Amino acid sequence: MLIAEGLMTAKNITVITNSLPAAFALSENKDITLVVCGGTVRHKTRSMHGSIAERSLQDINADLMFVGADGIDAVNGITTFNEGYSISGAMVTAANKVIAVLDSSKFNRRGFNQVLPIEKIDIIITDDAVSDVDKLALQKTRVKLITV
Numbered sequence: 611m612l613i614a615e616g617l618m619t620a621k622n623i624t625v626i627t628n629s630l631p632a633a634f635a636l637s638e639n640k641d642i643t644l645v646v647c648g649g650t651v652r653h654k655t656r657s658m659h660g661s662i663a664e665r666s667l668q669d670i671n672a673d674l675m676f677v678g679a680d681g682i683d684a685v686n687g688i689t690t691f692n693e694g695y696s697i698s699g700a701m702v703t704a705a706n707k708v709i710a711v712l713d714s715s716k717f718n719r720r721g722f723n724q725v726l727p728i729e730k731i732d733i734i735i736t737d738d739a740v741s742d743v744d745k746l747a748l749q750k751t752r753v754k755l756i757t758v
Contacts, residue, residue: 611629611631611632611635612711613632613676613711614627614629614631614632614635614636615635617636617639617642618635618636618638618639619639620639620641620642621641621642622641623641623642623643624642624643624644624645625642625643625644625645626645626646626647626667626670626672626704627644627645627646627647628646628647628649628657628658628659628663628697629655629656629657629658630646630651630656630657630658631656633646646658647662647663647666647667647697648662648663648666649661649662649663649664649666649697650662650663652692655692658697659696659697660697663697663700664696664697664699664700667697667700667701667703667704668700670704671704671706672701672704672705672706673705673706673707674705674706674707674708674709675701675702675704675705675707675708675709676709676710676711677698677701677702677708677709677710677711677725677726678710678711678712679710679712679716679721679725680692680716680719680721681716681717681718681719681720681721682710682712682716682717682719682734683717683718683719683720683728683744683747684728684744684747684748684750684751684753685728685747686720686724686727686728687724687725687726687727687728687729687730687731688710688724688725688726688731689719689720689721689722689723689724689725690721690722690723690725691721691722691723692721692723698725698726699725699726702726702730707732707733708726708730708731708732708733709731709732709733709734709735710726710731710733710734710735711734711735711736712734712735712736713736713737713739714736714737714738714739714740714741714744716736717736717740717741717744718744728751728753729751729752731753732752732753732754733753733754733755733756734748734753734754734755734756735756735757735758736755736756736757736758737757737758738757738758740755740757
């Protein structure tokens with residue numbers, strides 16, 4: 611939702627999302643072209659998942675993909691505790707650049723399922739509490755780390 615909130619005043623952009631709360635918030639801005647994936651609603655996250663959502667992303671070209679995570683590390687990449695994570699694979703195929711946005715508490719926390727390997731991530735944006743050990747580990751990959 612933080613990314614959607616940051617886009618609330620954007621102009622002349624297209625946003626593709628599987629998040630119902632993000633879609634609802636962004637629908638207030640008439641200067642945003644908003645595309646919402648179809649699919650099955652995951653009630654806990656109020657987001658769309660499943661084969662219908664994944665098919666809705668076929669033949670789409672996107673400049674950026676923003677993704678969150680339950681966990682991340684320089685070896686395993688992004689992981690989650692959810693089972694319905696395969697939409698992220700469809701999104702990454704459609705995107706030119708993948709940006710992971712998460713707080714430093716997610717580092718070295720590993721979920722059951724890998725969402726994206728570290729090689730598929732271009733940029734990680736996190737808070738400045740990320741450890742020096744984690745910064746060093748990411749420097750050994752091609753991922754750019756941005757702290758805010």
